[in-house]
Amino acid sequence: MAKQLTPKKQRFLDFIRSFSGDHDRAPTFHEIMEGLKIKSLGTVNWYVKELEKIGVLERGKYNAKRALSLLDQSTGNELPLLGLIAAGYPLEAVENRETIEVPISYIHPDNYVLKVKGDSMIDDHIEDGDYVIVRQKAEASQGQTVVAFVNNEATLKRYYLKPNGVELHPRNPDYDVIRVSAEDEFRIGGVVLAILRQYE
Amino acid sequence: MAKQLTPKKQRFLDFIRSFSGDHDRAPTFHEIMEGLKIKSLGTVNWYVKELEKIGVLERGKYNAKRALSLLDQSTGNELPLLGLIAAGYPLEAVENRETIEVPISYIHPDNYVLKVKGDSMIDDHIEDGDYVIVRQKAEASQGQTVVAFVNNEATLKRYYLKPNGVELHPRNPDYDVIRVSAEDEFRIGGVVLAILRQYE
DNA sequence: TCCTATTACTCGTAAGTCACTCGTAAGTAA
DNA sequence: TTACTTACGAGTGACTTACGAGTAATAGGA
Numbered sequence: 310m311a312k313q314l315t316p317k318k319q320r321f322l323d324f325i326r327s328f329s330g331d332h333d334r335a336p337t338f339h340e341i342m343e344g345l346k347i348k349s350l351g352t353v354n355w356y357v358k359e360l361e362k363i364g365v366l367e368r369g370k371y372n373a374k375r376a377l378s379l380l381d382q383s384t385g386n387e388l389p390l391l392g393l394i395a396a397g398y399p400l401e402a403v404e405n406r407e408t409i410e411v412p413i414s415y416i417h418p419d420n421y422v423l424k425v426k427g428d429s430m431i432d433d434h435i436e437d438g439d440y441v442i443v444r445q446k447a448e449a450s451q452g453q454t455v456v457a458f459v460n461n462e463a464t465l466k467r468y469y470l471k472p473n474g475v476e477l478h479p480r481n482p483d484y485d486v487i488r489v490s491a492e493d494e495f496r497i498g499g500v501v502l503a504i505l506r507q508y509e
Numbered sequence: 510m511a512k513q514l515t516p517k518k519q520r521f522l523d524f525i526r527s528f529s530g531d532h533d534r535a536p537t538f539h540e541i542m543e544g545l546k547i548k549s550l551g552t553v554n555w556y557v558k559e560l561e562k563i564g565v566l567e568r569g570k571y572n573a574k575r576a577l578s579l580l581d582q583s584t585g586n587e588l589p590l591l592g593l594i595a596a597g598y599p600l601e602a603v604e605n606r607e608t609i610e611v612p613i614s615y616i617h618p619d620n621y622v623l624k625v626k627g628d629s630m631i632d633d634h635i636e637d638g639d640y641v642i643v644r645q646k647a648e649a650s651q652g653q654t655v656v657a658f659v660n661n662e663a664t665l666k667r668y669y670l671k672p673n674g675v676e677l678h679p680r681n682p683d684y685d686v687i688r689v690s691a692e693d694e695f696r697i698g699g700v701v702l703a704i705l706r707q708y709e
Numbered sequence: 710t711c712c713t714a715t716t717a718c719t720c721g722t723a724a725g726t727c728a729c730t731c732g733t734a735a736g737t738a739a
Numbered sequence: 740t741t742a743c744t745t746a747c748g749a750g751t752g753a754c755t756t757a758c759g760a761g762t763a764a765t766a767g768g769a
Contacts, residue, residue, distance in 0.1 A: 508703060
């Protein structure tokens with residue numbers, strides 16, 4: 310994921326990041342200029358355009374003005390999109406690191422997002438394109454909805470631990486319960502916190 | 510998106526917050542002026558209008574009154590929950606002002622949230638308890654999913670304007686199209702932006 | 710070894726655009 | 740009247756954007 314930046318550009322980016330951390334706003338061109346001993350605003354502007362081109366920096370869309378116009382990639386309102394999930398298939402990793410915005414209460418280092426591919430979960434009213442917000446953990450409580458891997462096939466089910474083993478119940482009662490046997494390779498990918506569907 | 514305030518605006522907001530904490534009432538324009546070393550009421554008013562526009566500040570509803578007309582709002586990551594929606598029934602308003610958190614890019618003064626009641630929209634894979642994020646507006650483009658009111662009955666449908674009138678298509682093609690006739694009282698409550706389902 | 714081309718970066722300045730400012734005056738409740 | 744809110748018009752300068760030209764480092768070719 311290392312983007313192969315030139316050292317100077319990297320330094321420029323690091324400055325913005327640390328500045329934004331210290332004050333909680335992005336620096337102005339002037340502040341960058343002073344902080345980096347650059348002697349011209351044009352140079353600063355050149356960097357911004359350059360970094361914007363690569364996609365590691367964003368300008369404020371609405372604002373485009375004032376102190377807060379540069380925005381560092383992850384603003385802390387997003388979670389990483391780790392892959393595509395389709396019931397009955399292995400997880401399909403997503404190559405270029407993407408993130409999607411979620412309600413801030415879901416922001417947590419152990420949380421991540423999966424995108425649903427296909428209509429395999431339509432019975433649970435999860436459509437193609439929906440986003441699943443997941444808390445990464447290996448155990449679950451009775452009845453929680455989890456991302457489960459059985460023999461490396463992903464699925465979304467309610468988790469129950471019964472005396473004779475793990476049971477995975479579909480949320481839609483019209484479908485069958487999966488009983489995990491001892492021979493099955495089984496693992497919990499995380500607990501499902503929420504579903505987000507974006508129209509348009 | 511709309512979060513990033515300019516430092517000055519932030520300072521203005523902070524002042525109101527701390528003033529309200531100290532005296533339990535909102536400051537008058539004059540008090541803000543003195544407290545912030547502003548030399549003109551016009552400036553204060555400018556800030557108020559500005560902050561109101563972004564939706565982080567509210568004026569007293571019955572307007573123009575007493576010292577206490579400014580009201581600070583919550584964290585800015587939430588939208589108001591305006592009511593319960595069930596297909597085929599009038600909107601049911603929710604009495605006590607509630608809010609729910611949404612991804613920040615949905616934060617906008619014209620946006621609001623409805624909670625789905627019952628399984629009337631299950632065919633569109635919207636379950637009981639789901640939250641619908643809506644942008645309030647009276648018109649829609651072809652094919653957008655809208656909150657529509659036909660004869661005061663609410664429903665979620667795709668909107669199409671055809672030569673012979675408005676058509677409302679269910680998202681699920683197995684169901685029938687609603688054709689709005691001239692006698693029908695019809696109104697768009699807003700455009701659906703997203704669905705949020707919280708488990709547990 | 711020198712020549713040349715390319716890339717990475719630098720400078721300064723001029724033009725444009727809001728963010729924020731002021732003062733004053735009109736309006737509205739107690 | 741008093742205390743306060745709303746409205747308008749007109750700055751000003753902090754800040755961004757755009758342009759043109761210049762340097763420094765590297766690589767490749769002859």
